[in-house]
Every structure is written in C-alpha cells, then in structure tokens.
Amino acid sequence: MVYLQTRIPSVIHRDIKPANILIDEAGNVYLVDFGFAHVGEGEVGVSSVVKGTLGFMPPEQLFNRQLTDASDLYGLGMSLICLLTGTKSDQIGDLVDISYRVSFKHLVPKLNMQWVNWLEKMVEPRLKDRFPSAVAALKAIPAAPIRPPEAQFSQTTVEFKAKRAGELLIQSVTITNPIPETMLEGKWEVEAHPHDPPGEIYRWVEVEPEAFSDNHVECQIDIDTRRLMMGKVYQRRLLLHANTLAKTYAVNLRVQTARVPIQSSLISYTQLCLLGIFSFVFSWFISYLVLIVGTIAETSKFRGFGGVVGGAIGFECAAWLLRSSSWYSAATASTLLAVLLGSTVLVQVFSGMITAIAGTAATFGVGVGIFGGAIAGIVIGLVLEKQLLQKNAKQLIVASSLLMSIYGASLGLGVIIGFTNAFTLLLSTVSGLVLVVLFIHLQLQRANTVFSSRKTGRHLIKP
Secondary structure, eight states: OHHHSSSSSEEEEEEOSGEEEOOOTTEEEEEOOOOOOOEEEEEEOGTTTTTTTTEEHHHHHHHHHOBOOOHHHHHHHHHHHHHHHHHOOOGGGGGOOOTTHHHHHHHHTTTTTHHHHHHHHOOSSGGGOOSSHHHHHTSSSOOOOOOOOOOOOOOOOEEOOOOSOOOOOEEEEEEEEEEETTTOEEEEOOOOOSSSSTTSSOOOOEEESSSOSSEEEEEEEEETTTTTTTEEEEEEOOOOESSSSOOOOEEEEEEOOOOOOOOOGGGGGHHHHHHHHHHHHHHHHHHHHHSOOSSSSSHHHHHHHHHHHHHHHHEEEEEEHHHHTHHHHHHHHHHHHHHHHHHHHHHHHTTOOOOOHHHHHHHHHHHHHHHHHHHHHHHHHHHHHHHHOOOOOOOHHHHHOOOOOOOOHHHHHHHOOOTTHHHHHHHHHHHHHHHHHHHHHHOOOOHHHHHHHHHHHTBBOOO
C-alpha cells in the first residue's frame, strides 16, 4: 500500500478484502484484483459507486465522496479484524452499527489494547479520524506484541495466623506469565484502609520485591503484628498494577493475630472436673467397703479409723512410687494428702475419740485404706504431671488439683456416712469454699488481663 500510494498519481485499490490478499508457501503476501482500482484522488463516477465489497468499503466510497489514501486503510483494517475475530467476509456487516462504527473489541479479549486502538483508528467512519496514509499507519504500528502478558497467581487469598504477640508473619505468592515473547511488569500497592496510618508512618504490610519485570517471580509478603490488636482478624488487599489487559489484580490478605494470654488457661478445667469425679466415686467405693465389713455396730468407728490410717499409709506409698519415677511434684502432692490424713488420725487419738482398737475391723480398714490411698495417690499424681507437661503454673496446678481431690473425696464420704458428720461437713465446706475463691480469683485475673489489653489496644491499629 505504501508503494501504491507513493506512485504519481497514487493508486487507490478500492476493494481490499481477505479474498484479494494471497500468501504463498514462503510467506510472501500479494495484493491482487485491481479491477476496481482508481488512479488519483477524487470523486468516483456514478456508474462505479457500487464497485467494491460491502462491509469493506469506507463510508466515503459508499456515498460517492472524495477518495484519499486513507480510503484503502479502511478495507485493510476490516480485513485484519476479520482475521483476528474469525469473522467470514460475508458476515462482516454484523460488526458494523448504524453509524458505521465497527464493534469488535468484545471478540478479541486477549488482544493488546495498543493494537485495539490502532485497528479502531484504521476503521474510523470519518475520513479525518483515520490515519492519513499507509506511511502514517505503518509508523503508528504498536511496538508491543499483539497479545499482552498475563499474570497467573499461585493464590489470590493469603491467610496468616500468629501464635504469639508481635510475631512477624511471612508468606509468598508466585506470579507467572505464560504468554511467550512478552515480559510481565508489575508494581505492588497496599490498598488504602480507613484504620491504617496514613503514608509511611507505620506500614505493617510489605511486599518484596515491590516492583518487578519478570515472567516468573516469587513475591514475599511480610506482616508485622506488633501494632495490631490481639485476638482480632484483619482483612486487607494488595493491588498489583501490571502491563496486562486486566491492569490491576487484587490479592486478599486475612491476618489472625494471637489471642490475649489469659491466666485461667494455666489450668485445665476439664481435667480438674474428671479428677473431682474420680475422687468422689473412689472415695464412695472405699468408704462403702470399709463400712460393710463386720456385723457389730460398735466397731464402725474402728473400721473408719483404720481406713483413715490406711489411707495415710497408702498416699505415702504412692508418693514413694512417684518419687522413684522422678515425678517430684506429684510425689509432693501425695505426701501432703498423707500428712492431712495423718493429722486427722492424731486429732482423733489426742481428743480421746479413739481409746482402743478393734482388731479385725480396724485391720481390714487399714488394708482397704492403704489400697485406696495408693491408687488415689497415683491417679492424682498422673493428672498433675499431665497438666504440668502442658502448663507452667506449678503451684497453681498442685493446689487446685489437691483441693478438687479433697472436695470430691469429702462428697463421696458424705454420701456413705452422711453430711451430718462434723468432719465430713467441715472438709467439704472448707475445700469447696477455697475452690470457689480460687476460681473467682482466676476469673478476675482474666478480666483484668482483657481490660488491660483493650486499654492498650486504643493506641493500636484497628481491624
């Protein structure tokens, strides 16, 4: 076309369409069929108005207006649109609206916008809006490839979960460009959020590299939780501005900060409850065994006294076994229970409640007490050690476990001998009250921790 338009006078083909463009096996392109060609610019004759192919003729040719070098550009642009969209020549009119404007952009979603703009200028209905000549159109051909690069993400939603306060969280997103002979370029931006500090005062979300020019890049996302509120979920968006058709891509971030450390979590309420239930059932069972032996009612107090003595011995035996296994905290707890029962024995002896020992009944009570004390001491020790493996509050765990064991045992004993007994009533009441005070204290500590965290959170970044 440049050759034809640089002749003197110039040659206007007037019928450029796919059927008149031939390509040989070597890839050489030929423009053929000059039967409608017009030499020189100017108006065409009335008899030749219909010469040409509808859909490929510019509006000025249809209406017998003056033809210029830009007239053939219309036919070439329509031919290229046919090839790009796969539209047959006899169906090209489907792309032209009533104002002779060509709508083809929706049929080439992956075509580089620079090429779309170039083609749109080639087929502008108004002559003055087109390129003035083939030389001008050739100079304006985009340097970019026909298809722009694409950005494919390894993930578009990235989740972070902090395990401790002020933790630095890191994850990566891989971006690839599958389009050959193109180069993906992009720059990251953290989308503005009303709760984030303005500008560069405190950037808690960062991406490395911030800008890149590569077809396979791994971008590292850093989350700094030092200025974030604890126990909250933050949702932000990263925007990637790229040289693709989409222009901008969004990556969603979901950040779960560490929970506020609560003091009450230092003990396991579930294990304490199970320990209390065990103490209740086991105490009831042992007391029942002690009291059903013999038939002489007068020996009942001796059976109970023997059970207490045996229990103290059994707890000390359990303490010895636990200490030999290097479970010193559990052994200490079992020793404390042995001392408690031993003190009870001394109180009964020195107060004159026990003046003589009935041999058979007391001996059986001692035996059952030793068995029960040893089993109970080992179970309590195992629960203690399990809690100590998971927690750090040694004194709190030992105290709460002992209190729960005593409370459960006193309830089991009270079911057998009745809660009117002064010793049972005193034991269950004191241990129960101390447990209630302990739990209330832990809840107050928790509330104070939460309040302090919320007070500090006023100066932190909100979700």
